[in-house]
Amino acid sequence: MADQSKETTDFGFRKVGKNEKEGLVANVFHSVASKYDLMNDVMSFGIHRIWKRFTIEASGVRRGQRVLDLAGGTGDLTAKFSRLVGEKGEVVLADINDSMLKMGREKLRDSGIVGNVNYVQANAEELPFPDNYFDCITISFGLRNVTDKNKALRSMFRVLKPGGRLLVLEFSKPIFQPLNKAYDTYSFHILPRIGQVIVNDADSYRYLTESIRMHPDQETLKSMMEDAGFDQVSYDNMTGGIVALHKGFKF
Numbered sequence: 001m002a003d004q005s006k007e008t009t010d011f012g013f014r015k016v017g018k019n020e021k022e023g024l025v026a027n028v029f030h031s032v033a034s035k036y037d038l039m040n041d042v043m044s045f046g047i048h049r050i051w052k053r054f055t056i057e058a059s060g061v062r063r064g065q066r067v068l069d070l071a072g073g074t075g076d077l078t079a080k081f082s083r084l085v086g087e088k089g090e091v092v093l094a095d096i097n098d099s100m101l102k103m104g105r106e107k108l109r110d111s112g113i114v115g116n117v118n119y120v121q122a123n124a125e126e127l128p129f130p131d132n133y134f135d136c137i138t139i140s141f142g143l144r145n146v147t148d149k150n151k152a153l154r155s156m157f158r159v160l161k162p163g164g165r166l167l168v169l170e171f172s173k174p175i176f177q178p179l180n181k182a183y184d185t186y187s188f189h190i191l192p193r194i195g196q197v198i199v200n201d202a203d204s205y206r207y208l209t210e211s212i213r214m215h216p217d218q219e220t221l222k223s224m225m226e227d228a229g230f231d232q233v234s235y236d237n238m239t240g241g242i243v244a245l246h247k248g249f250k251f
């Protein structure tokens with residue numbers, strides 16, 4: 001077996017040991033958990049709600065189905081899926097980070113969402129679910145934080161039912177060049193300052209920006225999904241490719 005202490009991977013723009021990344025990502029989300037929702041609204045000017053609505057519409061989820069909201073954090077998608085699947089369905093909100101899961105569980109319970117949602121602390125790379133279990137899996141702004149993305153995609157493929165679909169909502173490569181400079185200025189200079197003011201943590205938001213830049217672009221992620229076994233993989237760019245929604249099926 002490969003020695004993980006010698007293999008490296010990206011943590012933002014830094015190269016770190018593969019065995020270090022999970023702990024570094026955990027620190028980021030422990031630090032931002034309590035202000036995560038507020039920061040999402042502020043830094044995206046509320047647009048993340050539109051990206052998520054588009055994802056729900058693309059999911060085709062129906063009453064009685066079983067859905068995995070992976071890296072689900074504070075549960076925005078889980079809340080919507082819970083209403084869609086109804087009493088006979090099930091939504092699993094899974095996240096590696098207990099601080100994020102706690103925020104998610106409290107938020108959903110406060111808004112009266114109980115009964116068909118289960119909370120599981122799990123690593124996307126080694127999902128603790130049976131084969132062919134879910135009708136739909138979403139991973140929203142989660143994949144770029146995972147150390148071994150190919151392993152995670154294979155794990156998602158395993159637990160998806162034949163006929164089921166995976167939706168990956170993630171930052172991607174903007175397709176409209178003239179906006180790149182403004183996007184860079186915002187991401188590298190303004191965003192960390194907002195993080196400093198609201199969360200008292202500029203570094204976590206610097207990591208956010210860097211991790212977005214290091215994440216595979218639209219076509220690369222499409223190939224990775226195909227390599228993991230997914231069929232009919234396609235994607236839709238949103239907000240000029242700042243974000244993309246990838247969709248793939250297991251047949």
Ligand SMILES: C[S@@+](CC[C@H](N)C(=O)[O-])C[C@H]1O[C@@H](n2cnc3c(N)ncnc32)[C@H](O)[C@@H]1O
Nearest residue numbers: 071072073095096097100123124140141142145
């Ligand atoms: C940016 S948040 C996204 C939360 C939510 N899905 C959303 O769209 O608002 C990223 C989440 O991925 C989780 N995460 C990071 N690495 C993970 C892994 N290996 N397995 C499962 N979850 C992971 C983090 O704990 C965090 O809650």
